[in-house]
Amino acid sequence: MTSSAIAVSGLRKAYGDKVVLDGIDFEVAAGSIFSMLGPNGAGKTTTVNILTTLLTADAGTVRVAGHDVAKATKQVRASIGVTGQFAAVDDLLSGRENLQLMADLKRVGSGDQVVKSLLERFDLEESADKMAVTYSGGMRRKLDLAMTLVGAPKIIFLDEPTTGLDPRSRRTMWGIVRDLVAEGTTIFLTTQYLEEADQLADRIVVLNQGRLVAQGTADELKRQIPGTHVRLRFADPQELGAAARILPAGTPDEEELVLRVPSDGQSRSLRALLDRLDEHALNAQEFSVHSPDLDDVFLALTGDTADVVAQRTDKEAIAR
Incomplete structure (x- = not known):
């Protein structure tokens, strides 16, 4: 694997006359947290779907873990893990059974040991044999991420991983993500919580109407906006x-x-x-x-207030 875990050049995707991605370019350094921000409909999910081989691009090149997503689909899929916005756990199975199912599907050797290790890592031992339907939101997200880690993927795509979680559970997830990166895993994060990107991301890109309108570290993006x-x-x-x-x-x-x-x-x-x-x-x-924060950056670059207003309302509600 090269120093770039993901390399995207000239990526385009359209549905009829609707251009969803208009020739975007970016790279994700191996062993880093990369965050893609943008309003609803900006093209974030389409980008993730192409990078994870679920969609075919109209033009451009995409390499993930050193493999061309169009020509080496199997190799790409063997290198990645995907955690969607909604926990993809089977409610009628226990936590242990969900993990064992993933180990069986991925034909992981020593599956029992892998399951035991993940239950310990995510602090799920006590509830391991309870049905997932009884889990809290935070426990379900932890189980979902644990399932993603079966097979030890090099690159993990996290699509709004903390949506709906309370502040304590959200910070627990942040700690888990940081630990994964410390071990060498690459994280591709999409999130509606700008504070989350500010806290976690080594590099951020802002996508708006299918185009990348800014990229850099959180501090670099903030310096682009006057208002101190x-x-x-x-x-x-x-x-x-x-x-x-x-x-x-x-x-x-x-x-x-x-x-x-x-x-x-x-x-x-x-x-x-x-x-x-x-x-x-x-x-x-x-x-x-x-000083300007990422909320200000988001507003200035996208002109879309809905997501930021919703976040501020959410923060105020939590504070109360």
């Missing part, structure tokens, strides 16, 4: 008004008693701002620097 500012909260409207007058570039929020002042976030600029407040005997009760 200092947030100052004051005790009363009078102090807020006075601060707004001496810092005219700021945007006041009278309801929250907050003034947002554009800044590059560097220490010299921050010191000058605070000195200006001191000169007028003004004191901010709270002071913080805010």
